[in-house]
Amino acid sequence: PAFLSLSSVGKIYPNGYKAVVDLDIDVPQGQMLGLLGPSGCGKTTTLRMIAGLVPNTAGHIRVGGQDVSREPPHRRDMGLVFQSYALFPHMTVAENVAFGLEMRGISRRDARDQIEEALEMVRLPGLGSRKPRELSGGQQQRVSLARALVIRPRILLLDEPLSNLDAKLRDEMRVEIREIQKRLKITTLFVTHDQVEALTMCDLVGVMHGGKLAQLGSPEDIYERP
Ligand code: ADP
Ligand code: ADP
Numbered sequence: 001p002a003f004l005s006l007s008s009v010g011k012i013y014p015n016g017y018k019a020v021v022d023l024d025i026d027v028p029q030g031q032m033l034g035l036l037g038p039s040g041c042g043k044t045t046t047l048r049m050i051a052g053l054v055p056n057t058a059g060h061i062r063v064g065g066q067d068v069s070r071e072p073p074h075r076r077d078m079g080l081v082f083q084s085y086a087l088f089p090h091m092t093v094a095e096n097v098a099f100g101l102e103m104r105g106i107s108r109r110d111a112r113d114q115i116e117e118a119l120e121m122v123r124l125p126g127l128g129s130r131k132p133r134e135l136s137g138g139q140q141q142r143v144s145l146a147r148a149l150v151i152r153p154r155i156l157l158l159d160e161p162l163s164n165l166d167a168k169l170r171d172e173m174r175v176e177i178r179e180i181q182k183r184l185k186i187t188t189l190f191v192t193h194d195q196v197e198a199l200t201m202c203d204l205v206g207v208m209h210g211g212k213l214a215q216l217g218s219p220e221d222i223y224e225r226p
Helices: 043-051 093-103 108-121 137-149 167-184 195-201 219-224
Strands: 002-012 018-028 032-036 058-063 078-082 155-159 187-192 204-209 212-217
Touching: 002 043, 002 187, 018 032, 018 043, 018 058, 018 187, 018 212, 032 043, 032 195, 043 078, 043 155, 043 187, 078 137, 093 108, 093 137, 108 137, 137 155, 137 167, 167 195, 187 195, 195 219, 204 219, 212 219
Parallel strands: 032 187, 032 204, 078 155, 155 187
Antiparallel strands: 002 018, 002 058, 204 212
8 A cells, every 4th residue: 555645636836837737656655766757847846745845736645544735844754855955054963963853842962862873874973063064965965864864754755865966976875875765664755857866776666747647667667668
């Protein structure tokens, strides 16, 4: 059964533009779905609707059978990672990672172990007192991943997380993200325009085109009928 389920989901922006049309997607518990497609096809809009950052204007978004379509973002239990890292520059790494925990009423003191555990998971142990600008791009994206994971989200949403990294780092982090995702068995949506990324990292691949789902299948299926 699907853990994350989109049924007939649509998005019409206030200017009338239909960015997503009648989208059906099911992601089983613990699996990673790659959402692939050219720029402008509606991938980010889909991710933002799942996160609750923009409202869906049609259909239902369900997590574990419960409709979350009208829930605000912080009630959806989702971890987000963006292409641009989106870290707070004036806060330390630990404060950045703690941010989501504090929003949930957990004090930084109580959260100290959880923060260090999250930093270890992304291979940044002991860097909690640094500022983001003192880290490389790859390290900053690891902090962003730690911040997403520290709340133990039910769903992980990754929006082109590797696109700002150089090729070598990108290869490394592909493997690392996939390892973490499998170890935590966390249901994940991975938005990318990189075919190799989707096909090598994901259990399922959805190909979007013009706001619609053109194909959905295993990487092997998608490879055979490109
Ligand atoms: P992708 O992530 O696949 O590049 P997006 O979901 O960002 O695509 O955008 C899908 C389409 O919706 C694009 O044509 C984009 O210009 C349009 N769009 C995105 N945001 C808005 C908005 N706030 N208002 C109107 N149109 C938008
Ligand atoms: P990206 O491709 O990095 O996601 P976009 O250029 O699609 O960035 O969008 C940048 C911002 O502009 C987003 O907040 C998006 O919602 C908004 N946007 C994109 N296209 C339109 C549009 N046609 N009309 C209004 N806002 C838009």
